[in-house]
Amino acid sequence: MENKYLDVLIIGAGPIGIACALECEKRDWNYVVIEKGALTNSLFNYPLNMTFFSTSEKLEIDDIPFISNNPKPTRNEALEYYRRVTTSNKLNINLYEEVAAIKKVENYFEVKTSKGHYKAKKVIIATGFYDIPNLLNVSGEDLPKVFHYYKEAHPFTLQDIAVVGASNSAVDAALEIYRKGGSVTIIVRGDSIGERVKYWVRPDILNRIKEGSIKAYFNSEIKKIEESHIIVETPEGEITLPNDYVIALTGYQPNFEFLKAAGIEFSKDERHIPNYNDESMESNVEGLYLAGVICGGMETHKWFIENSRIHAKIIAKHMEKTLP
Incomplete structure (x- = not known):
């Protein structure tokens, strides 16, 4: 040309x-x-x-x-x-x-x-x-089960899902997947859900965590991703969680x-x-x-x-x- x-x-x-x-x-x-x-x-x-x-x-x-x-x-x-x-x-x-x-x-x-x-x-x-995307930089992040973008909840119905992050995108994904029948765990590096989360959504995620509908690990990070599980570093030590998909919405x-x-x-x-x-x-x-x-x-x-x-x-x- x-x-x-x-x-x-x-x-x-x-x-x-x-x-x-x-x-x-x-x-x-x-x-x-x-x-x-x-x-x-x-x-x-x-x-x-x-x-x-x-x-x-x-x-x-x-x-x-x-x-x-x-x-x-x-x-x-x-x-x-x-x-x-x-x-x-x-x-x-x-x-x-x-x-x-x-x-x-x-x-x-x-x-x-x-x-x-x-x-x-x-x-x-x-x-x-x-x-x-900002990567987690952990072993297993290149597996097909790991996503850095989120489109819709339907593929994650009846699956064990780890959502990484505490921003609007992570919270929206966690809530939507939970309501579509996914088992959701949210993993947050900081000590709380982000203050910038939409004001009409933030009480929703906090209440779902409080009642146990969505599990949450604060001051925590994924250390390794495997085909059937993930290893998470928490303040109480390392734990292993069953996992089908990781949705890392870390910016x-x-x-x-x-x-x-x-x-x-x-x-x-x-x-x-x-x-x-x-x-x-x-x-x-x-x-x-x-x-x-x-x-x-x-x-x-x-x-x-x-x-x-x-x-x-x-x-x-x-x-x-x-x-x-």
């Missing part, structure tokens, strides 16, 4: 990537969005029955109304909303195309993908952090290697926050911008759709200084 010359190339077709595309449309810039998966791929991979913490108006982009049946929309309603925004505005998005490399050459970027090559004056990275992280290869620098501490100007969202690489939750590095609870959707307008305003 021959090189395609662009004003702006956007990587990631999530809500923030879509918001960036809308800003390019308004200014008649020549742009394309490159997405390695489906449209809003991270949302697509959320659990089927997930309900957002935020209300629908906080998930809106560019003041386009998001109408949902209830104040807090579901995954399916969000998929429909962002799909309609994309198709109604005829946004230029290439799906199932993966960016392999970004290289700055003088005053433009060379971008190589799985389907071609592009040259762009500006690049926006809005890839989120949902692609790379995710951005693709730091991809960002490093593009020339982006990071903070030296464990937060690993990428270097960018919060007044323009431009990284330490001139002309290369960051948008959305990826700006938080390992602080994955810092940015969400509702507080990072403004990044699109900030970036566009800054790019107006150098783009026609």
